[in-house]
Amino acid sequence: MTEANARRLVIFGCGYSARRFVGLFGSRFATIDATSRSADGAAALVADGLMAHVFDGTQTSPALAAAIATATHVLVSAAPGEAGDPTLRGAGSALEAAETLEWIGYLSTIGVYGDAGGGWVSEDTPPAPENERGLRRVEAESDWLAFGRRKGVSAQIFRLAGIYGPGRSAVENLRAGTARRLVKPGQVFNRIHVDDIAAAVAAGMERPDVGPVINVTDDEPAAPQDVVAYAAESMGLPTPPDIPFETAELSPMARSFYSSNKRVANTRLRRELDVALGYPTYREGIAALVRGSVEEG
Structure with a gap:
């Protein structure tokens, strides 16, 4: 793994959870670039001290492409749409070409498990989404894991409970x-505090071989x-x-x-990723x- 002071992070879809991660663990990175779908959203990220880029899933600006080219870590918090995962669609080529990339984290949802009649599920439980939204998530997870294998970098899927x-x-x-x-x-319902999501992502970066799927729940x-x-x-x-x-x-x-x-069981989060929930x-x-x-x- 790259030394902490040389890590360069790019965040796609820097919303509530990703911004909390930056607030708690941003000092671990030499640079942080983040995207928003709108100019107003990007301006808010700049106000938080981030290098911000407008990215709507169609194409990357030269500045964003340059950030991806030197990124060591990528955190994806943008939800898939009808056309699939927007990050892979609009930035896939740039990510494929990135020579320093070593870790990808994808924020997904425990909604992919569907209904279990009140019973317990774990990462070994096959996804059984009940709607189009869940199906898109499962497809996006699969696409990111396939990208990681093809690229030869660690890809971890964080399935989040209600935030x-x-x-x-x-x-x-x-x-x-x-x-x-x-x-x-x-x-x-399971829930998860946003600070514990940040801790799980940070732990995943330090233990990239855990998973690749991790339930992040209370x-x-x-x-x-x-x-x-x-x-x-x-x-x-x-x-x-x-x-x-x-x-x-x-x-x-x-x-x-x-x-x-x-x-939803969180055994892997606690025992393998060694996260002590706050x-x-x-x-x-x-x-x-x-x-x-x-x-x-």
Whole structure:
């Protein structure tokens, strides 16, 4: 592996999780280039101190191509669309030609497993996506693993659970008065704090032979209404009333999440990647977010 002070990182799709990674581990890299689909998004990345590039999945600018040419690490956080993976489509040739590349990380989702009727799944469980969105993810994972084999570089797939963290949690929803306790008997979800995602990606860079698929989830699958109730109690707020799932007004995408019920094991994350979760259950995560909101207030 390249020495830390000589590492050069390119991030495709520098959103919530990738920006948190930069905030926590950016000092490990000599340079960091990141992409956004819009000029406004790129300007926000520049404001964060990053070298930013507008990239919509069609072609690379000369500046982005130059960054790829000297990259040692690439983190892909851009979701696939109808035309497939936008990074491979628009930057595949530049990545193929990159002579210093040694690691690729792809942020995927545990949604590729589909429904397990509340049972446990692991990285050895074959994907069984239930919708077009999940199928695209499986195809993108396969394409990135094939690229890594062809290129002779490590490619790791990080399957993320439901992401929460500062600015994106039941704490903010309760403060805004928008939190709802949807109740679907037997339904559970895994979650993952954004800081633990960053730690998993950092660990993957140090242990590139682990995987290639790694579930990045917390230890305790839990009912969504329990998380809202715990956050309300922690904040000293009334617990929102139960809303039966069958009668709840939800967007088609939100309702589709509830069609998948599973418990996702994180054994590989803990034992092989050796990640000690900062927030092993939603309780630690919510408690930290409540403390943070009080301190900021």
